[in-house]
Amino acid sequence: MSTPFLSVQNLSKRFQAPKGGEPLTVFENVSLGVEKGEFVCIIGHSGCGKSTILNILAGLDEPSDGAVIMNGKEVSGPSLDRGIVFQNYSLLPWLSALKNVTFAVQARFRSWNKKQVHEHSMKYLEMVGLADGAELRKPSQLSGGMRQRVSIARAFAIQPELLLLDEPFGALDALTRGSIQDELIRIWSGSDQTVFMITHDVDEAILLADRILLMTNGPYARVAESVQVEIDRPRERANIIHHPDYYDIRNHLVEFLATRSRALAGKQEGTEQSAPKVVRFGANAGAVIPSEKGSKPGARKRAVNGAD
Numbered sequence: 001m002s003t004p005f006l007s008v009q010n011l012s013k014r015f016q017a018p019k020g021g022e023p024l025t026v027f028e029n030v031s032l033g034v035e036k037g038e039f040v041c042i043i044g045h046s047g048c049g050k051s052t053i054l055n056i057l058a059g060l061d062e063p064s065d066g067a068v069i070m071n072g073k074e075v076s077g078p079s080l081d082r083g084i085v086f087q088n089y090s091l092l093p094w095l096s097a098l099k100n101v102t103f104a105v106q107a108r109f110r111s112w113n114k115k116q117v118h119e120h121s122m123k124y125l126e127m128v129g130l131a132d133g134a135e136l137r138k139p140s141q142l143s144g145g146m147r148q149r150v151s152i153a154r155a156f157a158i159q160p161e162l163l164l165l166d167e168p169f170g171a172l173d174a175l176t177r178g179s180i181q182d183e184l185i186r187i188w189s190g191s192d193q194t195v196f197m198i199t200h201d202v203d204e205a206i207l208l209a210d211r212i213l214l215m216t217n218g219p220y221a222r223v224a225e226s227v228q229v230e231i232d233r234p235r236e237r238a239n240i241i242h243h244p245d246y247y248d249i250r251n252h253l254v255e256f257l258a259t260r261s262r263a264l265a266g267k268q269e270g271t272e273q274s275a276p277k278v279v280r281f282g283a284n285a286g287a288v289i290p291s292e293k294g295s296k297p298g299a300r301k302r303a304v305n306g307a308d
């Protein structure tokens with residue numbers, strides 16, 4: 001079995017208690033694989049460790065045990081191969097929106113001249129609706145949603161191999177959220193980018209993802225299930241609810257969050273398999289896959305509206 005593009009191997013994270021008490025084991029023995037070009041969402045209750053996993057994938061935090069291997073190399077620090085959108089935007093406050101983007105683009109594409117950098121950056125700012133003069137404002141002069149859009153433009157503009165998104169649309173109104181979700185799918189569809197995204201929104205996850213990872217509650221959280229979303233693309237927000245698998249998947253996710261995330265919580269004893277259980281619906285519901293690790297995503301239909 002080939003090694004996946006992104007391989008999370010027996011990852012654990014413990015934080016020291018502030019006053020020398022018992023350390024907090026946020027999650028333990030998390031193993032999973034993500035194939036190149038796959039779009040994966042992760043869902044779990046607040047505090048189970050989703051952002052901590054994402055920070056480790058980004059190389060911004062270190063695991064207590066285990067490793068993350070991307071493209072055959074262990075992740076040991078941040079890299080422009082991995083673009084990140086955080087919940088709290090993380091923009092450089094002394095630079096304009098445009099300069100926040102050009103700064104990253106210049107670092108990524110070192111041989112480009114100023115004009116190329118400017119045009120490329122403006123293209124992505126335009127994509128998020130911020131090319132009408134707002135690009136000249138500093139983060140403190142922008143609303144929360146606008147700041148988040150700058151952060152999204154910056155991450156997309158560097159065209160990373162792996163896009164890490166930590167609730168990227170949380171601060172956006174429904175209309176902007178929908179149009180940026182569409183842009184994300186358009187960009188991802190036309191590239192071989194891999195996306196790993198945290199969301200609390202089950203409908204968003206079903207609309208966007210090839211696969212949804214479900215985390216149990218912490219401490220000692222783990223990724224218990226990997227739900228395949230085998231709904232053909234393009235998926236349209238207005239029509240996806242009519243797909244025969246839609247409510248089966250949705251009910252499964254909601255039920256996991258309501259009961260099983262808690263029922264499955266707690267420390268696992270040694271022999272427990274660390275790879276999540278694969279869950280499939282529709283025609284593939286009976287398919288037997290022993291573990292998620294290394295499994296290929298369902299047939300990819302990357303066509304989106306107006307694009308192939």
Ligand SMILES: Nc1ncnc2c1ncn2[C@@H]1O[C@H](COP(=O)(O)OP(=O)(O)OP(=O)(O)O)[C@@H](O)[C@H]1O
Pocket residue numbers: 015016024026044045046047048049050051052053218
């Ligand atoms: N630097 C840190 N030091 C100590 N504890 C931390 C640190 N960072 C996170 N934690 C703790 O680790 C746990 C997981 O936090 P994390 O932010 O990863 O959760 P999350 O699932 O992303 O939550 P949310 O959905 O609310 O964003 C929490 O209990 C949090 O308090």
